[in-house]
Amino acid sequence: MTDGALRILVTGGTIDKVHDPRVEALVFPRDGATLVPEMLAMGRCHFPLVQIVMLKDSLDFDDADREAIAAAAAAAPEAALVITHGTGTMGATARFLQGRVPGKTVVLTGAMRPHSISASDGSFNLGGAVVAAQVLPEGVYGVMNGRVIPAARLDKNVEAGRFDL
Amino acid sequence: MTDGALRILVTGGTIDKVHDPRVEALVFPRDGATLVPEMLAMGRCHFPLVQIVMLKDSLDFDDADREAIAAAAAAAPEAALVITHGTGTMGATARFLQGRVPGKTVVLTGAMRPHSISASDGSFNLGGAVVAAQVLPEGVYGVMNGRVIPAARLDKNVEAGRFDL
Amino acid sequence: MTDGALRILVTGGTIDKVHDPRVEALVFPRDGATLVPEMLAMGRCHFPLVQIVMLKDSLDFDDADREAIAAAAAAAPEAALVITHGTGTMGATARFLQGRVPGKTVVLTGAMRPHSISASDGSFNLGGAVVAAQVLPEGVYGVMNGRVIPAARLDKNVEAGRFDL
């Protein structure tokens, strides 16, 4: 693929949560920014474009949110897309996107633990998603915890605290 | 691929270095252990097998070391292999392995900054390598900093402090 | 003071919270353990004794909890005590302890951000409290964010996200 020809669409989810000492809870950054550029810098990965679509908990997503994500994915000039997403309904969005983003490789990813706190799976997952978006054939996939999972079977293993095949 | 059918061969390199306050320098763990299992646990990636081949700086590798790596790769029952490796001669080892590990997908990876210190690219790279080993066709590749790089062109960009296409 | 003659009484609070991916929130460790020994090891501080009194949010403390803390402090054979405590009612507990722990130097501390997540103030505060407990005269103090604060004036500056003189 051409240098730079990968776009990351940010939709929120645990991966982008930060600790807010006022409310003593994990929230999205007050300034509306995403941590994905910092994660890419840490991974010394300079070529993806990053676009914020929204910053939401995926448990709060409705079809209008998924339409917005599909529209952003369809409008992107790149054929390789990564979508950062909450883990709660990642599978539902993946299945929603199937057939709506023809001609592209779309890889959803996220984290069980925020990147902003130590020992997150975010970098491991994002590193896998960036690679997968470049080498997989057209379609919609999840890349989580070392696995490439087709949209049809993408669902969190709540007990194990990870995504499995 | 069958669950569990991915093996990680550890050879050392920056990814596995730790700080030793006695000598105030980065060294391999005194107990001969590797940090790769800890990295997998952080990535919530439970299925790879981890095998230590050696713990060496890749600048100190000679052909006997590369023969040992090739032998371990050829002997592995899995068709999907990740090799953690120093960045200094990762390309030389990749080219050495070409033709010596038929029928397997071999992905070399490592880090510009040790996993044991903050802001390492190790998890991002390992997450990419684990995915790549499962989806790429037979051959020898490097996966570093978001890129899948064929063995023939795998070399560190020393100025930029990363691997590029 | 004699080597080892400092006791840390753990009562919970933000300093000891960890992220639980199941509930996507900060909770106390499921195994009832405290992170204080890990913090001491990181600070290469080997001599304090650590005793768990309870693991609670200080906003949930009632007088029975404060009686239990006072009893543990009075029963401790050491004259130098550190108490880890939530920031929400640290001042109230400090004032409750005044007059109830004669002959001892009692220093309350905690964190605005959990030790288990990156960029916590926990180590800075604990390092200050351990020193203060050894050098201050008998009495009850808070040590937070670089300040030694008498019990009478110990209260969180919620707007600034820290404790001030």
Add this chain to the structure above:
Amino acid sequence: MTDGALRILVTGGTIDKVHDPRVEALVFPRDGATLVPEMLAMGRCHFPLVQIVMLKDSLDFDDADREAIAAAAAAAPEAALVITHGTGTMGATARFLQGRVPGKTVVLTGAMRPHSISASDGSFNLGGAVVAAQVLPEGVYGVMNGRVIPAARLDKNVEAGRFDL
């Protein structure tokens, strides 16, 4: 003490080292900056003034360096001073300063492990030093690993990897 009336003199040492992937070693930041302000921000400690005197390994200090540190300490308008310093000759500098900084409380501190890498003792030590400088009587001390150590007895326990009483 008056708000703000504490100055931190930075002289280098392990506490301020960062990893340089080009040379794969720990070095001082190329831009001549210090990490002490970042450490204070993490500790939510807003009041100290930070002044860089030099950024050197304390094993490379000679008497001219110690004269420069003594001059900076004597010239400081504050009566409470913290000096960040390498662990190798922290005791020698403390003893050099004795008698040269009358009327001030001078506390040397540093780290066995750089702040820039995870699991450093830097924040724990700095938090202790900032408190000690405000509450100890006039004199020269080291604060390391939870201990307040008089200049006369300040020396690294190389075997244990810490400072002891």
